[in-house]
Each structure stands twice: as C-alpha cells, then as structure tokens.
Amino acid sequence: MKISEARQQFISTWGAMGTHWGINRTMAQVHALLMISADPLTQDDIMAQLNISRGNVNMNIRDLIDWGLVDRVLIPGERKEYFTAEKDIWKVATQIIKERKKRELDPMMKLMDQLSKVEGDKRDKEVKTFLDTINGIKKFGAHADDMLDVLVKSDENWFLSTALKIFK
Amino acid sequence: MKISEARQQFISTWGAMGTHWGINRTMAQVHALLMISADPLTQDDIMAQLNISRGNVNMNIRDLIDWGLVDRVLIPGERKEYFTAEKDIWKVATQIIKERKKRELDPMMKLMDQLSKVEGDKRDKEVKTFLDTINGIKKFGAHADDMLDVLVKSDENWFLSTALKIFK
DNA sequence: TAGAATTTTCAAAAATTACTGAAAAATAAT
DNA sequence: ATTATTTTTCAGTAATTTTTGAAAATTCTA
Numbered sequence: 215m216k217i218s219e220a221r222q223q224f225i226s227t228w229g230a231m232g233t234h235w236g237i238n239r240t241m242a243q244v245h246a247l248l249m250i251s252a253d254p255l256t257q258d259d260i261m262a263q264l265n266i267s268r269g270n271v272n273m274n275i276r277d278l279i280d281w282g283l284v285d286r287v288l289i290p291g292e293r294k295e296y297f298t299a300e301k302d303i304w305k306v307a308t309q310i311i312k313e314r315k316k317r318e319l320d321p322m323m324k325l326m327d328q329l330s331k332v333e334g335d336k337r338d339k340e341v342k343t344f345l346d347t348i349n350g351i352k353k354f355g356a357h358a359d360d361m362l363d364v365l366v367k368s369d370e371n372w373f374l375s376t377a378l379k380i381f382k
Numbered sequence: 383m384k385i386s387e388a389r390q391q392f393i394s395t396w397g398a399m400g401t402h403w404g405i406n407r408t409m410a411q412v413h414a415l416l417m418i419s420a421d422p423l424t425q426d427d428i429m430a431q432l433n434i435s436r437g438n439v440n441m442n443i444r445d446l447i448d449w450g451l452v453d454r455v456l457i458p459g460e461r462k463e464y465f466t467a468e469k470d471i472w473k474v475a476t477q478i479i480k481e482r483k484k485r486e487l488d489p490m491m492k493l494m495d496q497l498s499k500v501e502g503d504k505r506d507k508e509v510k511t512f513l514d515t516i517n518g519i520k521k522f523g524a525h526a527d528d529m530l531d532v533l534v535k536s537d538e539n540w541f542l543s544t545a546l547k548i549f550k
Numbered sequence: 551t552a553g554a555a556t557t558t559t560c561a562a563a564a565a566t567t568a569c570t571g572a573a574a575a576a577t578a579a580t
Numbered sequence: 581a582t583t584a585t586t587t588t589t590c591a592g593t594a595a596t597t598t599t600t601g602a603a604a605a606t607t608c609t610a
Binding site: 238239240266267268269270273293 | 569
Binding site: 215216217221223224227231233234235249252301302303304307314317318322328329331332333338339340343346347348350351353357360376377378380381 | 383385388389392395399402403404417418420469471472482485486490493496497499500502506507508509510512514516518519521529532533536545546548
C-alpha cells in the first residue's frame with residue numbers, strides 16, 4: 215500500500231469512527247489529517263486535501279481548538295494562521311476524557327442529584343424502581359469520576375504499566 | 383418534584399445524552415424507560431409512553447437486544463411479548479464496553495496493522511509522521527484492549543475498590 | 551387450516567444535522 | 581487612512597438520519 219492511499223484510508227476511517235463517538239465526520243477527518251501531517255497546515259491546505267469549503271474548515275477547526283485537540287501556530291513572517299494537532303495519542307485520549315467528563319458526566323450527575331430528591335412513597339413500586347436506578351447511576355458516576363481524574367492526571371507509562379501489573 | 387415529572391426528565395436527558403454517544407435519541411429513551419419501569423413492558427406500552435410509532439419501537443427494541451441491554455420476557459398466558467432492561471448499571475456499562483470494543487476498537491486495530499505495513503522510506507518526513515501516529519495508536523489500543531478485558535471480566539466491587547485504593 | 555393477534559419490514563415523509571459560499575468583520579501592510 | 585489579505589459568520593441548501601404507517605410476514609388459537 216502506498217503512503218497516499220494509506221493516508222486517505224486513515225482519514226476516512228477515523229472520520230467514520232467519529233460518528234460513533236458523537237463527533238461529526240468532518241471534524242474527525244480534519245483531526246486525522248492534522249495528526250498525520252508533519253508540518254502545520256493552513257485552512258487552504260485543509261480545504262484542498264479534504265475537498266471541503268472554507269466555512270466548514272473554519273467551524274470544525276474552532277471546535278477542535280475548543281476540545282483542546284488542535285492548536286493555532288504562528289509562523290514568523292507568515293500572514294496566514296497555521297494549525298497543528300497533538301500527536302501523542304495518550305494526551306489526545308486524556309484530553310478527550312477530560313472534556314467529555316466536563317460536558318457529559320458532570321451535568322448528568324448534577325441531574326441525578328436533583329432527581330433523587332423526587333417526592334413520593336418509597337414503598338410505591340414505581341418510585342422505588344426509579345430511585346434505585348437513579349442512585350445506582352449516582353454511585354457508579356462517583357466512582358467513574360474518581361477513576362477518570364486519576365487516569366487523566368497520571369502519566370501514560372505509570373498508569374498503564376501499574377494497572378496492567380495489578381489487574382492482569 | 384413529582385415522580386411523573388422526574389421520570390420524564392430522566393428519559394429526556396438520557397435520550398439527549400445518547401446522541402453524544404453515537405446512539406440515537408429514541409433508542410436511549412426506550413432504554414431509559416425500561417430501566418425505570420418496575421415491570422416488563424409491551425411494544426404498545428412503549429409506544430404510548432414515548433409517543434412513537436410501532437415500527438420505531440420495534441426497530442429500536444431490536445437494536446437494544448442486539449446490544450445485550452434489553453431482554454424479551456415471556457409472561458405465561460400472555461400473547462404479547464414483553465421487554466425488560468438490565469437495571470444494574472455496572473452490568474449495563476460493562477455490556478456497552480464489551481460491545482463497543484468488538485464493534486469499534488477491534489476493527490480499528492486491524493486497520494492499524496494493515497496501515498503500518500505501508501511502503502515508503504522512513505526517512506521521508508511524511509512517511510515517518512504517518513507511521514509514528516499509526517504505531518502510537520496501535521500501542522495505545524493494545525493497552526486499552528487489555529484493560530477493558532480485565533474491567534469487563536471483573537465484578538464491580540472488586541474492580542472499583544481495588545482500583546481506587548491503588549490509584550488514589 | 552382459517553382466522554385473529556402480533557411482529558416485522560421498508561418505501562416515503564419528516565426531522566435533524568452538516569455544508570456551502572458569499573458577504574461581513576477583522577487584521578495586517580503600505 | 582486605504583487597500584489587501586485572511587478569518588468568521590450565517591442564511592439557504594444539501595445530505596443524512598430518523599420516523600411513520602400500512603402492508604407483509606409470522607405466530608398463535610381453536
């Protein structure tokens with residue numbers, strides 16, 4: 215397989231995978247392209263390589279920056295903005311975990327706290343089942359939260375080697 | 383907050399969350415409804431409670447069964463089929479992890495293996511960056527695979543308490 | 551085996567989400 | 581301050597995904 219074909223394949227698959235993870239196809243493709251690009255790219259480079267419009271590139275790049283996965287790079291003497299992606303996959307993963315925890319787990323747990331205050335007789339089967347579910351999620355969420363914090367704060371080698379030694 | 387309102391809120395939020403996780407809104411809502419329902423429900427119950435069509439219920443229920451999150455229940459003497467969801471959230475989580483590993487991680491790793499065989503001079507910057515990315519993902523994926531296996535096979539209390547004791 | 555109840559399928563419609571491209575805003579150069 | 585370059589916005593359009601509902605298939609009953 216030739217390098218150009220392999221690159222295409224990677225971008226396309228990473229994009230398809232994105233849709234399974236609540237990220238839109240194009241955003242994942244831009245990310246893939248930047249990950250395998252040795253040097254920073256401009257909006258025009260990305261437009262050309264992925265065959266998408268300027269507006270589309272602009273919006274997805276902004277989202278990627280919000281996610282902390284892409285950085286603006288200033289090249290001295292150049293007028294245009296350049297963009298580059300974090301290439302260490304462990305850092306990419308922890309960054310995604312950190313963001314999703316903030317955007318999804320935290321608000322979900324806040325809601326569970328509210329819902330667990332529902333009024334009603336706990337001997338009522340409907341109320342009991344509801345509260346059991348909510349409280350189960352609360353407990354699980356609290357554990358997950360703690361573990362993800364540890365995971366995100368630790369460095370790759372320490373975490374993975376320790377974890378595997380112990381759990382395997 | 384009254385129980386009926388709380389239930390609605392839970393179903394609606396769980397549904398919205400689903401869309402962030404590559405699951406469609408309705409499928410997540412059906413799952414939410416079944417989790418907080420004390421007794422098994424029929425397709426008609428679900429249609430009525432979520433205000434959706436028969437075909438929609440049918441397809442989403444089937445998907446949930448494929449995911450291993452919902453089971454058909456036979457009630458003696460009843461003609462209709464009943465459905466129920468696993469209520470232990472740890473089991474729900476491990477089931478989802480197991481399925482996603484199979485559907486997403488495994489094929490992705492297979493692709494990385496192929497792509498790492500790309501032909502080209504490793505001193506070429508383009509080739510080197512590509513291979514570094516691919517190999518990084520391979521290494522990361524292998525670790526993740528091992529850890530998820532342990533996680534899925536262990537029981538909740540053992541895993542969470544051991545993990546927290548060690549890593550906190 | 552015929553008829554009734556229930557489930558499944560799937561083409562068409564609706565709803566949602568993503569993309570384009572041109573105009574406006576911002577930034578830099580002269 | 582004017583012009584040139586680049587970035588950003590966003591209304592309209594396109595593409596994709598989800599939902600409906602009625603017909604077909606299946607399953608059960610007698």
